[in-house]
Amino acid sequence: MNNYSYISHLECPKCGEIYKGDHIYQLCKCGSPLLVRYDLEKVKENVSREEIANRTNSLWRYHELLPIQQQKNVVTLGEGMTPFEKLPSLGAEFGLNHLYIKDEGVIPTGSFKTRGASVGISKAKELGVKHLAMPTNGNAGAAWALYAAKADIKATIVMPLDAPQITRKEVYIAGGNLHLIDGLISDAGKVVSSLVQNYGVYDASTLKEPYRIEGKKTMGYEIVEQFGWKVPDVILYPTGGGVGIIGIYKALLELQQLGWIEDKKLPRLVAVQAEGCAPIVEAWNKGEIESKFFENSTTCAFGINVPKAIGDFLVLKGIYDTEGCAIAISEEEILRTQKLIASLEGNFVCPEGAATFAAARILHEQGWIDANEHVVCLNTGSGLKYPETVVIEGVETIKPGQEILLNI
Amino acid sequence: MNNYSYISHLECPKCGEIYKGDHIYQLCKCGSPLLVRYDLEKVKENVSREEIANRTNSLWRYHELLPIQQQKNVVTLGEGMTPFEKLPSLGAEFGLNHLYIKDEGVIPTGSFKTRGASVGISKAKELGVKHLAMPTNGNAGAAWALYAAKADIKATIVMPLDAPQITRKEVYIAGGNLHLIDGLISDAGKVVSSLVQNYGVYDASTLKEPYRIEGKKTMGYEIVEQFGWKVPDVILYPTGGGVGIIGIYKALLELQQLGWIEDKKLPRLVAVQAEGCAPIVEAWNKGEIESKFFENSTTCAFGINVPKAIGDFLVLKGIYDTEGCAIAISEEEILRTQKLIASLEGNFVCPEGAATFAAARILHEQGWIDANEHVVCLNTGSGLKYPETVVIEGVETIKPGQEILLNI
Numbered sequence: 001m002n003n004y005s006y007i008s009h010l011e012c013p014k015c016g017e018i019y020k021g022d023h024i025y026q027l028c029k030c031g032s033p034l035l036v037r038y039d040l041e042k043v044k045e046n047v048s049r050e051e052i053a054n055r056t057n058s059l060w061r062y063h064e065l066l067p068i069q070q071q072k073n074v075v076t077l078g079e080g081m082t083p084f085e086k087l088p089s090l091g092a093e094f095g096l097n098h099l100y101i102k103d104e105g106v107i108p109t110g111s112f113k114t115r116g117a118s119v120g121i122s123k124a125k126e127l128g129v130k131h132l133a134m135p136t137n138g139n140a141g142a143a144w145a146l147y148a149a150k151a152d153i154k155a156t157i158v159m160p161l162d163a164p165q166i167t168r169k170e171v172y173i174a175g176g177n178l179h180l181i182d183g184l185i186s187d188a189g190k191v192v193s194s195l196v197q198n199y200g201v202y203d204a205s206t207l208k209e210p211y212r213i214e215g216k217k218t219m220g221y222e223i224v225e226q227f228g229w230k231v232p233d234v235i236l237y238p239t240g241g242g243v244g245i246i247g248i249y250k251a252l253l254e255l256q257q258l259g260w261i262e263d264k265k266l267p268r269l270v271a272v273q274a275e276g277c278a279p280i281v282e283a284w285n286k287g288e289i290e291s292k293f294f295e296n297s298t299t300c301a302f303g304i305n306v307p308k309a310i311g312d313f314l315v316l317k318g319i320y321d322t323e324g325c326a327i328a329i330s331e332e333e334i335l336r337t338q339k340l341i342a343s344l345e346g347n348f349v350c351p352e353g354a355a356t357f358a359a360a361r362i363l364h365e366q367g368w369i370d371a372n373e374h375v376v377c378l379n380t381g382s383g384l385k386y387p388e389t390v391v392i393e394g395v396e397t398i399k400p401g402q403e404i405l406l407n408i
Numbered sequence: 409m410n411n412y413s414y415i416s417h418l419e420c421p422k423c424g425e426i427y428k429g430d431h432i433y434q435l436c437k438c439g440s441p442l443l444v445r446y447d448l449e450k451v452k453e454n455v456s457r458e459e460i461a462n463r464t465n466s467l468w469r470y471h472e473l474l475p476i477q478q479q480k481n482v483v484t485l486g487e488g489m490t491p492f493e494k495l496p497s498l499g500a501e502f503g504l505n506h507l508y509i510k511d512e513g514v515i516p517t518g519s520f521k522t523r524g525a526s527v528g529i530s531k532a533k534e535l536g537v538k539h540l541a542m543p544t545n546g547n548a549g550a551a552w553a554l555y556a557a558k559a560d561i562k563a564t565i566v567m568p569l570d571a572p573q574i575t576r577k578e579v580y581i582a583g584g585n586l587h588l589i590d591g592l593i594s595d596a597g598k599v600v601s602s603l604v605q606n607y608g609v610y611d612a613s614t615l616k617e618p619y620r621i622e623g624k625k626t627m628g629y630e631i632v633e634q635f636g637w638k639v640p641d642v643i644l645y646p647t648g649g650g651v652g653i654i655g656i657y658k659a660l661l662e663l664q665q666l667g668w669i670e671d672k673k674l675p676r677l678v679a680v681q682a683e684g685c686a687p688i689v690e691a692w693n694k695g696e697i698e699s700k701f702f703e704n705s706t707t708c709a710f711g712i713n714v715p716k717a718i719g720d721f722l723v724l725k726g727i728y729d730t731e732g733c734a735i736a737i738s739e740e741e742i743l744r745t746q747k748l749i750a751s752l753e754g755n756f757v758c759p760e761g762a763a764t765f766a767a768a769r770i771l772h773e774q775g776w777i778d779a780n781e782h783v784v785c786l787n788t789g790s791g792l793k794y795p796e797t798v799v800i801e802g803v804e805t806i807k808p809g810q811e812i813l814l815n816i
Contacts, residue, residue, distance in 0.1 A: 057465050057489055077754055078493055078514060081465055083486020089558075106486060108514055109756070110792050131816055150497075150754035156814065161805055169798035173791070175751035179812055180805040187808035199814050343583035346485055346558035348517070383581070384518050384792045390577035397569055397588045400595035404587055406564065406607050408539055 006043045007067045010034040010210055013314065021067060024127050026208045033207035033311055035250065036067050036214050040257045049229055049260055057081045059115055059218040065254065066119055067214050073126040075151045077108035079118050080218055084226035084376075089344040094361040098374040100232070101347060102223055105382030109143040109170065111303070111350070112219065112244060112380045117143035119215030124202060125151045132156070133195045134204035135188030137240065137303050138167030139381060144204060145176030155204075156195060158188040163302055164385050184297070186307055206241040207311045213247045220251025223376055224261055231263045233373035236359050238352035238380055239271035239280055239326075240304035242315035249318035267376075269324035271315055272359040274299035276331065279308060280315055284326035289316055300331055300389055301351035303380065327363065329355040335389060337361075342383070350386050353379030414451045415475045418442040418618055421722065429475060432535050434616045441615035441719055443658065444475050444622050448665050457637055457668055465489045467523055467626040473662065474527055475622050481534040483559045485516035487526050488626055492634035492784075497752040502769040506782040508640065509755060510631055513790030517551040517578065519711070519758070520627065520652060520788045525551035527623030532610060533559045540564070541603045542612035543596030545648065545711050546575030547789060552612060553584030563612075564603060566596040571710055572793050592705070594715055614649040615719045621655045628659025631784055632669055639671045641781035644767050646760035646788055647679035647688055647734075648712035650723035657726035675784075677732035679723055680767040682707035684739065687716060688723055692734035697724055708739055708797055709759035711788065735771065737763040743797060745769075750791070758794050761787030 010019040014032035019025045021036065028034050043064050055061035059080030068074055083103040091099035104112035121144065124132060133156040134144055141157040148155035156177040159168060171178045181188050189205060196203045203209060224231060231252065237245040249269060255261045271280045277297035283290060294307040309315065319326060338354035341347050349357075356377040363369045383389065398404065418427040422440035427433045429444065436442055451472050463469035467488030476482055491511040499507035512520035529552065532540060541564040542552055549565040556563035564585040567576060579586045589596050597613060604611045611617060632639060639660065645653040657677060663669045679688045685705035691698060702715040717723065727734060746762035749755050757765075764785040771777045791797065806812065 054462065058491075075754075076493070078491020078511060083466075083516070085484070085486055103486060103516070106514060106516055108491070108511070108754075110518070110790065131814075146750065146754040146756060148754075149751050154816075156812070158806075158812070166792055166795050168803075169795055169800065170750075170756055170791075172800045172803070173747055173750040173756060173798050174754065175747075177814075178800075178803050180803060181808065181810075182805055183808035190809070191806070191812060194811055195814060198811075199816060201814070201816075339581055339583075342554065342578075342581040343557050346483075346516075346554040346582065348554060348578055348581060382518065382792065383578075384574055384790065387574050387577055390581045392577065392580045392586075395576075395580070395586050395588060397590055398566075398599070400589065400591035401598070402589075403602055403606075404564070404566070404599060406539075406585075406603060406609070408562075408607060408609075 003046060004063055004071050005067055005069045006039045006064050007069065008037050008039045011037050024202065025210065026203050034210040036210050038065055040254065044258050059118065059215065062218055062221050067211055068122045068126055070126060073122050075122045075125060075147050076118055079108050079114045081222060082106050084223065087345045090341060090357065093344060094364060095371055096360060096364055096369070096375055097372050099360065100376045102219065102376055102378050103347060104378065104380050105349065109146055110382040110385050111139040111143065112216065113140040113143040115215035115218055116140065116212035116243065117147040117215070120144070120204065120209060120212040121147040121151050121153065123211040124153060129153055129202040132202040132204040133192045135185050135192045137185050137305060138163030139303055139385065142167040142170035145171040145174040148176065149174040156201065158191050160184055160188060166385050184307065185305070206243055213243050213250065216243050216247035217251035219244065219378070220248035221255065224255055229261060231261055231267050232376045233267060234270060234369055234375045235267045235378070236270040236272050236356040237378045238301065238304050238355050239273055239315060240306035240309065242309045242311045244378065244380065245269055245271055245318055246311055246314045266322045269318050269322045270359060270363070271319055271326040272356045273326065273328045274301050274304055274331065274334065274355060275328045277305045277307060278328035280312060281326040281328045283312065283316055284319060289313055301334055301355055303352045325368065327359045329358045333358045338383065338389060347379065348383035349379040350381035350383050351389050353381065411454060412471055412479050413475055413477050414447045414472050415477065416445045416447045419445050432610065433618065434611050442618040444618050446473055448662065452666050467526065467623065470626055470629050475619055476530045476534055478534060481530050483530045483533060483555050484526055487516050487522045489630060490514050492631065495753045498749060498765065501748070501752060502772060503779055504768060504772055504777070504783055505780050507768065508784045510627065510784055510786050511755060512786065512788050513757065517554055518790040518793050519547040519551065520624065521548040521551040523623035523626055524548065524620035524651065525555040528552070528612065528617060528620040529555040529559050529561065531619040532561060537561055537610040540610040540612040541600045543593050543600045545593050545713060546571030547711055547793065550575040550578035553579040553582040556584065557582040564609065566599050568592055568596060574793050592715065593713070614651055621651050621658065624651050625655035625659035627652065627786070628656035629663065632663055637669060639669055639675050640784045641675060642678060642777055642783045643675045643786070644678040644680050644764040645786045646709065646712050646763050647681055647723060648714035648717065650717045650719045652786065652788065653677055653679055653726055654719055654722045674730045677726050677730045678767060678771070679727055679734040680764045681734065681736045682709050682712055682739065682742065682763060683736045685713045685715060686736035688720060689734040689736045691720065691724060692727060697721055709742055709763055711760045733776065735767045737766045741766045746791065746797060755787065756791035757787040758789035758791050759797050761789065
């Protein structure tokens with residue numbers, strides 16, 4: 001073992017089965033996703049928070065806590081350490097005195113999916129993968145196709161016709177093997193399963209390889225580091241496949257074990273969904289530990305249009321364990337909030353991100369979030385990828401030489 | 409004077425006139441843009457490179473060398489310290505052993521214009537500006553409208569109808585006063601001039617306020633810092649209004665004066681233009697010190713469709729002084745190179761950025777760049793803002809349940 005990574009093994013969170021970290025594994029024999037475990041005692045002995053603070057300005061600053069064993073296998077476009085900023089004007093509007101954005105729009109490929117792609121592709125390269133396949137709601141496929149291109153791995157991407165248009169162009173320009181499907185991500189998932197069975201390609205579907213989550217957990221590390229190695233009171237996350245929230249929860253537990261955060265109480269994790277696709281919210285409302293397939297799902301926040309997530313039980317566990325909650329937001333509220341954020345704070349967020357801010361406002365109004373709590377909303381991507389969410393009205397075109405009248 | 413900024417005064421690079429740094433000035437009486445000067449001796453005494461290395465991960469780490477006097481006036485979305493990465497595969501393809509990208513797509517609002525907007529708007533706020541107006545080829549207007557929204561400054565933005573569609577949506581969602589014009593940026597400039605005259609609004613046109621360039625020069629600081637406080641041999645920049653290249657040149661001279669770079673020889677600066685709009689290239693070819701209006705200009709790299717830049721003489725001076733050059737790239741070559749970069753390195757660059765890589769290849773083939781020189785190409789924005797540059801061909805839509813055949 002070198003000390004670039006302190007990966008120890010893979011573990012099934014359902015049945016407890018253990019697997020080695022240097023072979024290709026997908027799901028556990030029992031059907032559950034696998035989680036990566038590290039020798040945290042060794043990390044504690046060999047790495048300090050101060051050392052990390054002086055390192056490269058990307059998620060690779062946490063390399064001991066990532067699964068790549070040889071640095072030469074790292075596939076990077078400089079991703080991570082995204083902005084973490086206080087939003088005083090929006091906070092005042094909402095009655096929240098300590099409202100923050102973690103802005104995952106400011107990252108290569110323009111969405112948080114990049115983290116999973118960078119770590120997932122790096123590990124795939126290390127494991128000798130030559131061809132992978134994945135279903136996607138757009139952003140993940142775009143990120144994986146671009147990183148796969150850099151790693152010289154073939155990528156077959158199956159994407160709903162309704163996914164954001166720009167994401168299919170990202171796959172295409174990367175030279176990915178792009179397929180559009182007239183259906184949902186669950187339909188795309190079935191196509192990919194059959195490719196995996198028929199051709200033996202690597203299954204890069206959400207949580208069917210154990211490494212994507214390791215990339216996404218770095219959002220949790222960064223929030224804590226950027227917050228001065230403390231934890232906020234509440235973290236709100238837009239939840240589709242749920243890997244983001246699972247990853248952040250995993251990161252917080254690891255940081256506790258490392259003694260890098262002193263807080264005994266973890267942030268309350270909030271899964272934010274759209275009213276048009278709210279399987280986790282329905283399960284949470286009923287106190288259940290798994291979700292049911294959400295029929296006829298639809299939302300402009302396309303990234304969270306996931307009717308049944310394979311990791312739903314892990315998302316729900318994270319919420320219950322931290323005394324968090326789940327909440328669904330209407331389409332109208334998502335778009336209204338997106339505009340409010342841009343006009344008050346200058347952040348052009350994606351609709352999924354806008355939903356978390358709407359949720360913060362509503363939960364404060366309901367008394368679930370106190371005015372003085374420290375609240376972090378995850379914006380998972382750039383509004384640039386969702387041009388259709390902005391409809392311009394009342395703007396006229398002028399001719400050269402024509403004058404404008406100002407109302408001042 | 410506090411020590412957040414060591415700004416000293418404004419200076420005219422043409423006639424030498426001096427102005428104070430704490431009043432609103434636009435152009436010099438002689439018609440030239442003004443440049444900001446600092447007390448570099450005091451900076452040298454009070455700040456070290458090591459201190460800067462430990463600071464915030466944004467362009468504000470260089471605050472002593474920026475014109476904002478009170479930190480409370482800083483308007484930030486976490487911009488700067490963008491990725492600087494070696495591109496080994498593309499380098500091998502081109503025969504260049506040390507090819508680097510400075511990736512300005514990974515920044516709030518998705519283009520390098522954000523740097524100018526952050527510093528320009530911060531200073532406008534400090535100077536008490538309430539309403540500004542600017543002509544734009546899209547990205548600058550988008551950035552200024554979003555930062556103006558955050559600073560609670562009204563922004564009137566005049567943009568050609570042909571500018572990237574997403575940029576008008578950014579202005580709109582920010583609540584900016586958007587006007588589209590059926591013409592070029594030069595036509596938009598005339599409209600803005602008349603607004604400035606009729607209403608006394610602040611003129612935020614390129615180089616008509618002295619602070620935008622201060623934001624953009626930070627690209628120069630970052631390249632040097634990320635390169636280990638050394639300078640590369642060649643920097644290639646896509647050149648429209650030219651503020652980027654002027655800013656980088658200014659930054660290099662300041663770093664030399666500070667003694668923060670030991671190299672006596674500065675990088676050769678290359679202005680890259682499109683064949684459809686190449687006024688600087690024409691002037692350089694003739695050895696002239698100013699450019700002529702380029703008639704009927706057109707290019708898909710819309711950001712560099714500037715037929716006559718007000719700072720052309722400063723761009724040309726930067727090129728001559730550093731023994732650089734100017735080169736024009738065809739539309740076909742721009743788009744071919746954009747695809748090549750994505751498929752080899754995973755970077756989805758904008759067409760303006762792609763042009764600089766094409767230029768590096770051609771200049772190497774011509775013997776102007778040696779295979780072992782360290783070459784930095786500036787990608788000025790994200791490909792996400794230019795969806796029309798990617799035309800998808802040969803992708804069929806499948807139905808749920810339909811199988812895919814792989815050729816492996």
